Amino acid sequence: MTRDLLTRRAALGALGAGGLALSGCDQLSQNQTFKRMLEGAEKLSLHGQRLVLNSSQPMAREYQASDISRDFKANGTTKPDSEDYRRLAMNQFSDWQLKIDGLVKKPISLSLADLKAMPSRTQITRHDCVEGWSAIGQWSGVPLSHLLESAELMPNAKYIVFRCADDLEQSRDGSGLYYESIDLVDAFHPQTIMAYAMNGQPLPVPHGAPLRLRVERQLGYKMAKYVMRIEAVEDFAKIGFGKGGYWEDRGYEWYAGI
Amino acid sequence: MGHCGRRYRSGRAVDLRRRPVGRFGDRLGQNCGLTFNTTGVLGVFRDRDGFLSGRAFPWWITIPSYQSLAEGRRWHFFFAWLFALNGLAYLIYGFLARHFKRDLAPTRFDLRNIGRSILDHLRFKHPRGEAAKRYNVLQKLTYMAVIFVLLPLMILSGLTMSPGVDSAAPWLLDIFGGRQSARTIHFITATLIVLFVIVHLIEVVLSGFFNEMRSILTGWFAVRPEKTDAKRSEP
Numbered sequence: 001m002t003r004d005l006l007t008r009r010a011a012l013g014a015l016g017a018g019g020l021a022l023s024g025c026d027q028l029s030q031n032q033t034f035k036r037m038l039e040g041a042e043k044l045s046l047h048g049q050r051l052v053l054n055s056s057q058p059m060a061r062e063y064q065a066s067d068i069s070r071d072f073k074a075n076g077t078t079k080p081d082s083e084d085y086r087r088l089a090m091n092q093f094s095d096w097q098l099k100i101d102g103l104v105k106k107p108i109s110l111s112l113a114d115l116k117a118m119p120s121r122t123q124i125t126r127h128d129c130v131e132g133w134s135a136i137g138q139w140s141g142v143p144l145s146h147l148l149e150s151a152e153l154m155p156n157a158k159y160i161v162f163r164c165a166d167d168l169e170q171s172r173d174g175s176g177l178y179y180e181s182i183d184l185v186d187a188f189h190p191q192t193i194m195a196y197a198m199n200g201q202p203l204p205v206p207h208g209a210p211l212r213l214r215v216e217r218q219l220g221y222k223m224a225k226y227v228m229r230i231e232a233v234e235d236f237a238k239i240g241f242g243k244g245g246y247w248e249d250r251g252y253e254w255y256a257g258i
Numbered sequence: 259m260g261h262c263g264r265r266y267r268s269g270r271a272v273d274l275r276r277r278p279v280g281r282f283g284d285r286l287g288q289n290c291g292l293t294f295n296t297t298g299v300l301g302v303f304r305d306r307d308g309f310l311s312g313r314a315f316p317w318w319i320t321i322p323s324y325q326s327l328a329e330g331r332r333w334h335f336f337f338a339w340l341f342a343l344n345g346l347a348y349l350i351y352g353f354l355a356r357h358f359k360r361d362l363a364p365t366r367f368d369l370r371n372i373g374r375s376i377l378d379h380l381r382f383k384h385p386r387g388e389a390a391k392r393y394n395v396l397q398k399l400t401y402m403a404v405i406f407v408l409l410p411l412m413i414l415s416g417l418t419m420s421p422g423v424d425s426a427a428p429w430l431l432d433i434f435g436g437r438q439s440a441r442t443i444h445f446i447t448a449t450l451i452v453l454f455v456i457v458h459l460i461e462v463v464l465s466g467f468f469n470e471m472r473s474i475l476t477g478w479f480a481v482r483p484e485k486t487d488a489k490r491s492e493p
Contacts, residue, residue, distance in 0.1 A: 029322040029329050041336035049422040058425045126437065128421045130327065134437050217425045251328030257422025258335065 046255040050185065053217065053257075060191055060216035063124040068199060069135040072127070074206030077166035077178065080226055085165045092202075093210035098194075100147055102231035103157035108150060112196060112210050118142045121193050129220045130252065139214050141195035145188045147230065153184075157232035160187045161239060162213055165226035168246060180224040181236050181244040181254070182215055191216040194227065219256035221247045342413060352405075361393060362402055368395035384465045387481060404454055412447040415440040 028034045052058075088096045093112050101107040122140040148160070161181045169176025186192055192215050196203050203209045208225025215222050222245070236242065241249035248254045305311040306323065317323040321333050352358045368375075375395045378385075385394060393401065417423045418430040418440035434440035462470040473479035 025321045025333075026323050029326075029333075035332070038332040038336040041332070041339050044339050045335060049420075049426075052426045053422060056426075058428075060421060060425045061428050061431060126421075128419070128437060130331070132419075132441060217422045219421060247328075251326070251332075253331065253335075258420040 042253045042255055045253070045258045049255075049257045054185060057189060060125055063126065063136050065124065065138070067136050068124060068138055072135040072137050072198075072207070073129075073133065074204075075129060075131075075220065077168055077225065078206040080166035081170070082165060082167065085226070088165075089205060089209065096210050096228075098211060098227065099229040100151045100231075101229070102161070102233050103154040104148075104232050105152035105154060106150070110147075115142050115194070115196055115211070119146055121190070122197075123191055123193070123214075123216070125191070125214070125216045127220050127223070130247075130256070138199045139193065139195040140197040140200075141193035141211070141214065143190065144192045144194055144213070144230075145190070147194065148187060148232070151232075153232055156234050157184075159183055159233050159236055159244070161231040161233055161236060162224040162227050163229040163231060164224050165228050175240070176246075178224060178226070178246045179240060180213065180222055180246070181233075181239075182213075182218075182222065186215050186218065189215070189217070194230075217257055221245070221252060222256050338416065345409065345413075349405075358402075358405075362398050362405075364395050364398045364402075368398065371395065382464060390465075390481060391479060400454070404451065408447050408451055408454070412444060412451065415444040415447065419444065 096112055098110045098115065099107070100110070119142065120140055121143050122138065124136060124138045126134050126136050128134045144160070159181045160183075161179060164178035164180075166178050167174065167176045168178055171177075182192075192213070194211050195208075195214050196211050198204065198207050203212060208227070211227045212225040213223050213227060233239070236244045240246065243249045244254040245252075299316055301314060302310060302312055303316045305313075305317050311317070311325075313320075313325055320330065322329050352362075372395050378394075379396055384390065385392075414430060415434055417427075418434050419437055424431055424437070430440070431437065434443055462474075469480055
């Protein structure tokens, strides 16, 4: 062979370029402009998926009873530790009331019995965690659309915010209280329900008793557990750190359809 | 909530307490009651500051190097979009400009001489002169497999992990056999693509780094004068 297999200059060049590229990534991750650029992809995911999801409102796949996971992982808070919640749980949530307020014409307050007397939907769906795992469970509850129609949304209501009983950071000022938000496209989807039962049993505490959100076309962190209050708002900039949810305030995408 | 147990987490959780750390350092793993030696790279490894870390992947292979599922996802989806849109443009160009047909589809002659090409590769013998301007048959087959099999599989299996996409295209779940097997296939195809890139880069370095890089970026490829032939014709 007439040519060198590997010149020293070439090898050093290739190695150096690789090393520089990798160590630069951390610095880029911290750079505000670059961060905003990366975050721009969320808009592409949201609008790209909405282009398809909005027009036909497809349903998330529903499974058979035999598909239900034997071990459904309970993630995040598995037992809210506030005194108020403990008292509610002790009485099987008979004193618990769900408040629906904000930009609604008729704010309402509903007990668990009230909710169970309303029209219900049961669905066996797959729960997709942002961490990568999934589990299949059966959920029964009131369609969120029914609740919002009862409370009558005002025309300027754009988002539905769910306020929860659990404080994942055990903060004293309530800044760690879990909350989530979805827009009206997902709020009025037929599979979006406020679930009070899982696999035919009252919703267990690790899975969000007495009431949790199911929004089947998004990831698990959107599906707020221990819901105490449903609030209709025009925007969520003044809630929490302004990103629309507990995990969103800590870097996750608001749109979790991907 | 339906969210993560720890503040930031990527990959699978590893309970460090269950791993024996001591005489054998961090190089032991336990499974099904058996203790075996692991590489000390995957699962448990020493991080940048020398502390034992229970992440699935070592810091030098992840972006960012520290553990942040949120930031990792931002990087992932930004470049996934860039890749998908760029790939789409490439496919359209490749078909319209007949690039695939002209340069990548192996000819019957190519396929008949595949044995020769394999031998040449094993001996690190690279084509010279005019032949260096064309892709050889192994290159052609590899590029075709990457462009038309690996990359589409990676994109489709990735999309199958999206609950939004699954509701619009439930057939994806049937193709891949569910979200978890799609996840496995996504991981395998991504690994194969990394392998392809590594082998590809090694070949680039071996066959003349600067000339090849320039030709990849600008299309200008310099054919080196054949020294042996030149010598022969001198006298």
